[in-house]
Amino acid sequence: MKKLPFTDKLIFILNSLAGFILLCCYILPYIPPKQYPLAPIFALATPGIILVNFCFVIYWVVKLKKQFFLSTILLALGYSYLNNFIEISEKKVFLNDDLKIMSYNVRLFNAYEWSKKDSLNFKIYDFIKDKDPDILAIQEHYLKKEHQIHYKYSYLKKPLHKRASTSLGIYSKYPIINKGSLGFKNSGNNTIFCDVKFKKDTLRIYNIHLQSLSLDKNKENFGEENSEKLISIFKKSFTEQQNQVVQILEHANKSPYKNIFMGDFNNNAFSWVYKELSKNKKDAFKEAGSGLGKSFDYFFPFRIDFMLTDKSIQINNFKTYSVKYSDHYPIMARINLAN
16 A cells, blocks of 8 residues: 555545445445335445446456455455346346246336337337237336237226326236235325236236335436435335235245246345345346346446345246336346246
8 A cells, every 4th residue: 555656546446435335335235214215225336336446446457456355355255246236147048838928017008108209108018019018017008098008817906195196007918817916004105916827837927116205317316406405215115115025025935936036126136125136036137138237227336126025936038128118128038937
C-alpha cells in the first residue's frame, strides 16, 4: 500500500469500500423486510456492486498489483451469488416428452399505449403462438375479448382489490383438474394456481405476481418528487411482499403434487423473497440458462421473472427472449418429469 501512487491509494480505498458493501450484500437475503425494510432496497443494487468489484479486479490485474486479491477473494466467497446473476454455459437438451412452460408479464398488451410501437398485442400473440408453450403463465393480463389467448384449458382471475385493472392467467394444453386464487388482501397483485394433469403426473403450477413497486421508470426519480417518498413506497411494497411470500409457502406446503413457481416476483435473486421461494427448488435459469438473466427492460440487468421447480424435476433448457413487446421479457423452460 505504501508503494502505491496517491491515485492508486485512493482507488484502493474505494475498492475496499466496494468490497465491504459486497459483504453486506451477501447478508441481505437473510434479513426479512419487516425486520429491516431498507434491506431489499440495497439488495436491488447487488448486481451493480458485483460488477464494480469485477472492475476493480480487472484494474489491478492490468496494473499487475497484488491488490486484485481483495475483490477476487470476496467474489469467490460469494460464488453461489454470482450464479444468481450470470450463467456461462446454456443447457440445450430437447426431448420429445419435455413439457414447455412459459411465463410472461405482458403489461396489459399495451392497452394504455405505454409504447408507441404498432400492434404490440398482436406481436405478443404471434410470439406465444410461435413458441407454442404447453403451459403459459401470464401476468398483467387485460381481460377483453381482443386480448384472449386460445388454449383448451385456462384459468383467469382478477386480484381482490376493487381498483385492480389487470388479471393473472394460466393456460394449458393439458387438463386442469383443480384451480384457485390466494387472494392477496388490499393488493392489486395476486397469485393463482392450477393442478395440471400431464400424462401420469399432476403438477401444481403457481402464477406469482408479488406486490408491485408502483414506479414508472420513464419518469424522473421514478415519478416521485422526493427520495423520502420513494423509499417509503419501497418499504411498504417489500413488507407486503414478505406477507405474500409467507401466504404462498403456507399454501404450497399443503400441495399433494410437485410444485412449480413462476411469474414476476418484483424483486431480484439477491432478496429475501427469492431466498425463501427458492428453498428446495431448482432455478431454471441457474440450471439451464446463460448470460446475465435480464428479464426486465431496463438499462441495468434486473432478473425479476423466475421459474422455480421441485428438485425432482429435470430442467433441460431455459431461455429469456429479448423481445420488447412489454417492459418484461418472456422466459421459457423445457422440463422433464421422467425421473
